Every structure is written in C-alpha cells, then in structure tokens.
Amino acid sequence: MRSAKLSLVLRQLRDHGPRSRARLATELGLTRSAASALVAELADLGLVRAAGVERGGMGRPGTSVELDGAAVCGIGAEINVNHVAAIALDLAGNAVSEQRLAIDAHRLAVDEVLDRLVELVRLAEAEVVARGGLVVGVTVGVAGLLDRPRELLTVGPNLGWRDVPVGSEVRARLGAAYPVSIENEGNLAAIAEAVPGDPNRQDVLVIFGEVGVGGGIVAGGRLLRGHQGYAGEFGHMIVEPGGRRCGCGRIGCWETVSGLRALLDAAADPDDPVRDPALSLDDRLAELNRRADLGDTRTIAALDRVGNWIGIGAAMLTNALNPSAIVLSGYFAEIGQHLRPSIEEHLLAGVLAPQAGGTRVEFSTLGFTAAVRGGAAVALETVFDDPTVVAPPHPDVLVGGAR
Template sequence: MPADNYPARRAPAGQRAVRRQNLRLVLRHVSRNGKSSRAQLASATGLTKATVSSLVAELLDAYLLIELGPEPRGLTGRPGSALALNPDRYAGIGLEINVDYVAACVTDLKHRIRYHHVECADNRADAKIALDRLARLGSVAIRAAHEMELTPCGITLALPGIVDQVTGRLLRAPNLNWTDLPVVESLGDRLDVRPEEIHLDNEANLAALGELWFGGGEALGDFIHVSGEIGIGAGIVTRRALYRGARGFAGEIGHISIDPSGELCGCGGRGCLERFCGQEAMLRAAGLPPAAPATSTGDPGGPISGLLAALQRGEQQAIRAVRQGGEALGIGLAGVANVVDPDTIVLGGIFTPLASWLMEPFTAALLRQTVVTRWAPPRVAVSSLGPQAAVRGAAGSVVQRILADPSLFISGEEE
C-alpha cells in the first residue's frame, strides 16, 4: 500500500492538542498499513524517532498497540519490532433496527467480526416493543464481548429513517411509521448505558461505510452504495468520507419520484422509487405475499426467500417483477449519478442476492440515462456484505472513533 499523505504539522495549539494529533497519526498509520516499525512510523509521519518511541510507548501501555516481534531488514542492520493494532482489548458494538429485523455486531480494532446475530421480526407495530427487542439483542452482544475479554467502547445504532445525531432522535422513518422518537435515550435506559456512549445514524449511511471498511474499500473510488430493503436508501462516499449534505439528510433516494401520478408512498409523495423496486413492491409484482418476518433467527435476506425460489424455478412473473424493479432502480440512480458523478455504484441489501436477475436491466437503464456514459460510464458492483453492511458499518464506526482519538484511552490525556 502506498504511504499515507499526511498533512504538514501546524503550529502547536498547545502541547496536549499536538500530542493528541500525533497519537492519532501514529495509530491511524498502523491501522491503514496493518503493521509498522517505529522507524517506518517516523518516516511516514515526519515525527522524530524519539517522539515516535514515546507515543508508541503510550499506545502500548493503553493496549491499543501490540508488538509482533522483530521484522527482518536484510543482511545488515538491527531488525525493528513490528507494531500492530491490538485486536483483543477493545470493541465496537453495532445495532440495527430495520422494518423486518433487528441485528447486532461486535468488531475489534482490526475490524474483525467477533459476533453477529440477526432476529427477524416485524418492527412496525410498536416502537417500544421493537426497542425492547433490540435491547435484549444488544445485551447479548455486550455480554458476548465481555466473554471474549473485549471492552465495549461505544454503540452505534442504525435506523432506516431521518435522524438527528445531535439530539439522538429519530425524526421520521416512513416505513416503520415512527416519528420524533428519542431512540438514543430510550435504548440507553434499556441497556443501562449513558446516552453519550450511543451514536445514531441512518442505516444507508452506515451501510456505505461498512462497504468502505469491510467490502470493496478504496478500490471503489468515489461510490454510491444503494441499500435495498422494504425502503431504499443510499450512502455517498467521496474521498473516503461520507457525504451527508447540509443538514445530514443526504441519500434518501427511495423517495425520488419516477412517476408523479403513481402509487401513494408512506412519505406522502407519489410514484417514489421504492414503490417500484423496494422489497414489498417486487414481491407484490411477482404475485407473492409481502414477507411475514419469522420470529426465529436468520438472515435478513430471508423475507425474499420465496422470491428467490420463484426466480430459480424460472417463474416468468417473478423474473418480470425483478427486471422491472431493476429498470426502475437504474432510472432513479441515473439521476443521482448525473449529479454526483461516482466511480462506482454498489448494489447492496436485497439487491445483492437478486443481482443475477436484476443487473442487466438495471445497468441498461442506468447507462441509457447517464449523460457521461459515452466517455466515462460508472462501474456497477455487487456488495459482498449484502444485508449485513449497515450493522457492520455501525460497529466499525465505533472503532473509527477510537482511532480518531486514542488519547481518551491514555491516562492523563483528558482535557
């Protein structure tokens, strides 16, 4: 991997602030490169060897780094000791509520999945019941982390709606029929966790970050990750960072109208994209009943198992429904691509298992209506994470907060 292009160090804003920045530089370099010696860290960051040695000592004492032993350096010279992130001390907890399932995930500092579980259930009836269900699963995940001798360092909750990250409130989730709920406070009470230890985000945003950290990563370039469930959302990643928009609400592509005289949507609009290619829309078009989520555990792709079986049997109504959904999705994404100009569009959620039937009409519609197709058409990829992307992104976002400010774990560094 090429060396990181670190920004030049600015004039000190205080010794503590400079040390915090340098701790972050060192830890992030090790994270991005897998392992590094002290000499490599000094060369990559521009810090002196003495400063690097001091910073590394603090990170080792805080159990954020471990030493792997000497690294061979050729025929001459003393071998340096390789440093790596410590995967066996700290963990991030990711939780997700979607329309027809709840999920939990635990990941360590190396973004390795240490625990993952899904419980299928209809969460539309009552927010209290859904939060109780999620809290039970969250408690199991926290207990699993402790049993692996991992210290949970925070929780991120993924929700399919518009959220206010500052207040911790869900503002609106049309497909859940939830409005203005203090979800962070409510979940904190149930888990006996302080609200400031729980972060909230839109599930499509976290799915895009999950793709960045666990899936295609840097090879995707600037990309749009499309999450297909009952609703449809998108996360837009540019220069390895999530684009949120002026108020944090970017990516609500499921409510782009592609037929103003079409079917009424739960958002109040008509002819919204998800009314053509959302999970329930395609099931109805295929002549199948809307999936009734099982109460047992399973993969959240389970609700489309009947549709997949019909497709595999070659049933023409099912094939036609998915192809029409793929075409509608391509039309909707073409408009987004014309504005954003991504390198890649990634199909995730239920679109991952449906890709074999959906990809051709989707790509044809996308390229037909994307103005730069002749010169630089966007690539189309299928997510390797599928419906797991959001909850994995949620857990990964906790790890990213640790890497962003390791001083919080070092005695005497608090401001």
C-alpha cells in the same frame, strides 16, 4: 499533542495495514525514536501488536506492527422494518458478537421494538465482557429521517414512527457508562462500505434496499450529510408520477418500484409463502434466487423490472454526482447476480457521460450487516480519535493471544 500523534499512528495502521516502525516514521514525518515510543505506548494500551518481519528496502528487516485491540470493541445496532440487530467489532474489524432478530416493526409498539433492540445490545456487550473486553461505545442506526442534534426520528415512513426520541429512549434503557449515538441506517451502511485506505471506495454512492430504499454519499472518504443531515434519502426521488403511493404519503417514489415490497408483489401472489413476513428475509430472498435459477418466468420478469428501475434511479444520481462506484447493499446485494444486467443497461443508457462517466456497479459483500458494521465503526472512532481513552489492560486480561 501526545494523543494526536498516537491517533496518527493508529489510523495509519488501520488505513494501510501492518508497518515497521521505520516505515511509520518515514510516512508520518517522525523520527524513528518517536515512532518507536508511540508504538510502544499503543502496545501498552493493547491496541497494536507485533506482526512479523517486514522485508524489502534498504537496511535490516524490521518487525512490523498491526492493529490488535482484541479487547476493545464498538457495538453497532440497527432498527429496521424487518429486524433489529447488533454486532460487536474489535479494533481490527473482527466480529466478536452478532445478534439479529426478525420482527415486524410496523405492527409492534415503539417501546417493544426498542426493548428488543436493547436486549440484543446487552447480549453483544455480555459476549465482549466475557472475553475480557471493553465496550467503548454504541451507535444505533434507524430507518428514517433523523434530527441528529436532538437524536429524534422525525419521520420513519416504513416503521410508521413520528417524532420518536430514539437517543434518549435507548440511553435510558441501556443505562450504560459508554457513549451512545444515533444515526440514519443508510449513512451507517455507507460508512461500512467506504473502506479506509482503498482508493476505489473514497467516492461512492451506497444504495441500501429493504422495504425502504436509502443510502449515503461518500466523497473523498467522508460522509456527506447535507445542510440539515437529511442527505441520502434516495428512495423518495419521484420517478413514476401517477404511480403507487409510498409509505411517506407521496406518489411514485423510487422505493415504490425498487423496494422489496415492489419485488415481492411482482414475483408472487399474496398467498405465496415467499410473501410471508414470518419467514426470514434471507430465506425469502434465497427462494427467489432459486426460482430465478430454475428459469421461473414470473420471478425473472419481476427481477428484470426492479433492476430496470434501480438502473433508472442510479443513472439520475450518477448524472448529478459521478461517483467512482455505486455500491448496492441490503436486499439488492442478495439477488445482485439477477439484477446486474438490467441495472447496467439502464445506467449506461441514462447517463450523459460516455461509459456512465466511469461509474461502476458493485454489490456489497456485507449483506444485511452493513448498517450495524458501520455503527460499530463509528463507535470505535473514539479510540482512533484519542487512543488514551483506553485504559491499559489488566495483566490477567487476555490480549492478542497472550497474558
């Protein structure tokens, strides 16, 4: 019962920002003395701190409290075709460590990819520990169909992986005392975009584009996984029968016309440097933006074509689900200013409801960190579920800027 009440207070501060003890008591149906005692216990755990004076309302101004947890971190990691990455976030969502390595995962052995991922996780963990912090968990996102109960990547079309026990392989390499979990990277990107407490981000579709296209469905602030956990594989909707063969083996999947490969094929010849996988993805996209800004007709035509296909697929999803927003993440967000007109035109034309049923098109501000940020958020849920899992900080450990 005590941990449940601590969780309630901690989530209220996460979802709604700094609050006085009196305001917390009112909002959560607690007595003021109970709210004060819970805040004091969370402060002893290093999870909240004073945040200034809250003014307004009746009575004397109260001292507000906010999330601290600078010494408590979750790590999110990701395996994708073009990179492996890891990030450590503290309880307030601040990045303590960011690691990213460009690779061509399709050409590497599975063991080598996993080794490189674990190296990045260890680097992130080392930075947390060097700051006197505690890692409470790691969540790894992977591109492909994931059997979550067995933590088995059943099919990773663009990775070229089948039946890879990612969970046990990562866990064996890390040998860590903290929990390690595995999730689809599109689902993690969706979790990162569903901002707690923001009413405009509680019913959204997140579409994540890189070599493949995937994403997640958030309804009422909760991720929808589907009957067996395979929801969100948007990239494999058939939109062009008789079109190109997809990495999954089928013909005409949405990602064959809207994924990064489709854009690069349309925008540049095979020997163009922008097609070179040795060049970082950020640099390749920056070059495409530069060419479009300069009015290069081939680049603009390629962006329009991909934008058209994104809009067509987005309209199909909107007719089925009517989200408040479609959030485009991954590479889509990096070139979003050039894609938006085509996407919105085809969304409006393809949705039966007037004005696309009120569905907005938004672009993620998280870039290629959406999946790892979502992973870190999932890892931190263990603290929000039960704050008592965090041992009281040692007096010599720096927490919230004071010893």
